[in-house]
Amino acid sequence: MRAPFAILALILLAALIGPWLIDWRYDAIDWDAVRAAPLSPGHMLGTDSVGRDLLARTLIGTRVTLGVALAAALVSLVIGVGWGAIAGWKGGRTDEAMMRIVDALYALPFMFVVILLMVLFGRSILLVFLGIGAVEWLTMARVVRGQMLALRERPFVIAAEAAGTPPVAIVLRHMLPNIAGVAIAYLLLTIPQVVMIESFLSFLGLGVQEPMTSLGILLKDGVDDMDLAPHAMLLPAIVLVALLLCLTRIGERLRDRFVG
Amino acid sequence: MLELIRRRLLTALPTLAAVIILSFLLMRLAPGGPFDGERPLDPQTREALMTAYGLNEPLHVQVGTYIWRLLHGDFGPSLVYRDFTVTDLIARGLPVSLTLGALALILALLLGLLAGMVAAARPGSRTDRSLMLFATLLTALPSFVVGPLLVLLLGLWAGWLPVSGWGDGDVPHLVLPVVALALPTAGAIAKLARAGLAQVLAQDHVRMARARGLGWRRIVLVHALRPALVPVASYLGPASAGLLTGAVVIETVFALPGLGRYFVQGALNRDYPLVMGVVTLYAGLIILFNLLADLAYGWLDPRTRG
Numbered sequence: 001m002r003a004p005f006a007i008l009a010l011i012l013l014a015a016l017i018g019p020w021l022i023d024w025r026y027d028a029i030d031w032d033a034v035r036a037a038p039l040s041p042g043h044m045l046g047t048d049s050v051g052r053d054l055l056a057r058t059l060i061g062t063r064v065t066l067g068v069a070l071a072a073a074l075v076s077l078v079i080g081v082g083w084g085a086i087a088g089w090k091g092g093r094t095d096e097a098m099m100r101i102v103d104a105l106y107a108l109p110f111m112f113v114v115i116l117l118m119v120l121f122g123r124s125i126l127l128v129f130l131g132i133g134a135v136e137w138l139t140m141a142r143v144v145r146g147q148m149l150a151l152r153e154r155p156f157v158i159a160a161e162a163a164g165t166p167p168v169a170i171v172l173r174h175m176l177p178n179i180a181g182v183a184i185a186y187l188l189l190t191i192p193q194v195v196m197i198e199s200f201l202s203f204l205g206l207g208v209q210e211p212m213t214s215l216g217i218l219l220k221d222g223v224d225d226m227d228l229a230p231h232a233m234l235l236p237a238i239v240l241v242a243l244l245l246c247l248t249r250i251g252e253r254l255r256d257r258f259v260g
Numbered sequence: 261m262l263e264l265i266r267r268r269l270l271t272a273l274p275t276l277a278a279v280i281i282l283s284f285l286l287m288r289l290a291p292g293g294p295f296d297g298e299r300p301l302d303p304q305t306r307e308a309l310m311t312a313y314g315l316n317e318p319l320h321v322q323v324g325t326y327i328w329r330l331l332h333g334d335f336g337p338s339l340v341y342r343d344f345t346v347t348d349l350i351a352r353g354l355p356v357s358l359t360l361g362a363l364a365l366i367l368a369l370l371l372g373l374l375a376g377m378v379a380a381a382r383p384g385s386r387t388d389r390s391l392m393l394f395a396t397l398l399t400a401l402p403s404f405v406v407g408p409l410l411v412l413l414l415g416l417w418a419g420w421l422p423v424s425g426w427g428d429g430d431v432p433h434l435v436l437p438v439v440a441l442a443l444p445t446a447g448a449i450a451k452l453a454r455a456g457l458a459q460v461l462a463q464d465h466v467r468m469a470r471a472r473g474l475g476w477r478r479i480v481l482v483h484a485l486r487p488a489l490v491p492v493a494s495y496l497g498p499a500s501a502g503l504l505t506g507a508v509v510i511e512t513v514f515a516l517p518g519l520g521r522y523f524v525q526g527a528l529n530r531d532y533p534l535v536m537g538v539v540t541l542y543a544g545l546i547i548l549f550n551l552l553a554d555l556a557y558g559w560l561d562p563r564t565r566g
Contacts, residue, residue: 100271103271104271104274104275104278111505111508112505112523112538112539112542112543113283113539115523115527115535116283116286116527116535116536116539117286118527119526119527119530119532119535120286120289192400196402199402199404200402200404200505200509203404203509203512204508204509204512204524204527205524205528206524206527206528216404219404219405219408222408223408223513226408226411226412226416227416230412230416233408233412234412237405237408237409240402240405241400241401241405244400244401244402245396245397245400248396248400
């Protein structure tokens with residue numbers, strides 16, 4: 001548990017404050033150092049094919065990727081918890097209909113739906129995370145609904161109902177706090193998924209747009225320039241993989257603890 | 261079995277219809293059209309184009325016409341590849357994508373099952389732990405990372421395999437894309453197979469077989485493998501969806517003339533009919549694969565046939 005936490009904390013810290021500690025901006029071009037190798041003077045990790053400092057770009061890219069991922073995960077949290085809570089509380093026909101919809105959506109090619117949204121409404125960063133959040137809430141809805149069904153039978157909920165507490169208050173005040181742990185565990189598991197989708201989209205040129213950058217864009221730039229400057233690809237690849245591994249690891253541990 | 265198929269189709273077909281109608285409506289809601297270029301067209305030409313493509317009809321008529329044509333295998337004209345219909349483009353790209361996907365699925369199953377069996381043979385051993393760590397690593401490595409890494413190592417630095425292109429679909433050109441596409445799925449399958457096998461191997465009928473003096477290989481292959489494959493089978497639906505998605509990136513990385521390439525180009529160029537056609541096709545394929553996975557499930561575990 002310690003190692004993933006430490007690595008994640010390091011990446012987060014670097015993404016947050018790192019850009020301020022570097023002399024170069026992520027979009028500044030150093031005409032005297034195009035495709036500089038790592039460890040060259042002034043550019044600790046070298047530059048890309050147009051002379052932009054790779055360390056600065058990777059730090060900003062990580063920040064953008066994490067920001068988008070967090071926002072998208074929160075969107076999915078809101079939709080998923082809302083949907084699951086209503087289905088679990090109502091039960092019966094409503095529940096069945098709502099879960100049928102979730103089942104049906106599960107069978108769909110999400111990535112393509114997100115791409116469809118990008119094509120239709122322009123490729124803005126806002127849409128990237130709204131779109132991803134809008135398709136990644138299904139597991140959350142299932143989990144929350146399961147928890148709600150179990151909670152409904154518990155004495156304190158029955159007592160609250162008998163005391164005449166309005167349903168909205170019961171759900172918000174008595175039930176949701178009880179599933180917070182599980183919801184957070186699944187939120188953490190959603191983040192690596194979302195990171196992957198964002199990188200995928202940006203890699204294809206359909207996500208975050210230049211001159212803004214993200215890990216996916218950096219990877220794409222690196223791949224295009226792989227034969228001349230392989231480090232430009234390896235750097236974002238390493239950060240991305242470390243991020244995905246740590247987040248998955250931590251999320252799985254938390255889930256096992258709460259769901260157990 | 262037939263009953264299962266019927267029940268599945270009953271939910272699958274409305275889903276497919278909903279996808280088609282929803283994406284069609286979304287498409288019409290979107291700002292900007294296919295004829296909005298850098299230079300505005302003169303109104304008359306624009307009007308003529310709109311009429312030619314049927315964009316002036318009321319919405320429900322457009323949806324109806326679209327579905328009617330789909331049922332006849334006509335996905336409409338591509339707006340960007342001027343001389344091609346979407347059906348032409350799909351017919352060109354689909355064989356490439358299906359070859360890629362099928363080979364990757366087979367490879368992933370082979371590698372995953374093999375690793376799962378080896379790992380489950382000695383639970384908790386060093387082999388088990390290192391194999392499973394490797395499997396976790398593979399599942400965390402998206403194919404758009406694995407692909408370029410393989411190209412760099414085996415293509416550019418070692419020079420053993422061609423870096424990109426389809427060739428004539430010959431083996432050297434296929435190796436890297438298929439491996440890159442298969443690895444993440446192989447990791448997931450290895451984990452599922454190991455978990456399934458470990459569970460089955462602890463059951464009474466396996467202990468019985470062992471007591472009768474059967475060899476380990478026979479126990480696994482004859483008695484344990486089939487029930488242990490149930491979790492793997494239930495993963496086949498999502499796996500095929502993942503392979504389809506992964507193929508989009510792999511085709512871009514390796515410059516393969518598959519469906520995913522046309523899809524990405526279509527998406528970048530706002531080629532509505534092309535994007536819609538491919539999304540519809542992908543939705544259909546994924547629903548089909550889920551159905552097949554359900555059937556495999558029923559075959560593996562007779563209790564679920566119901």
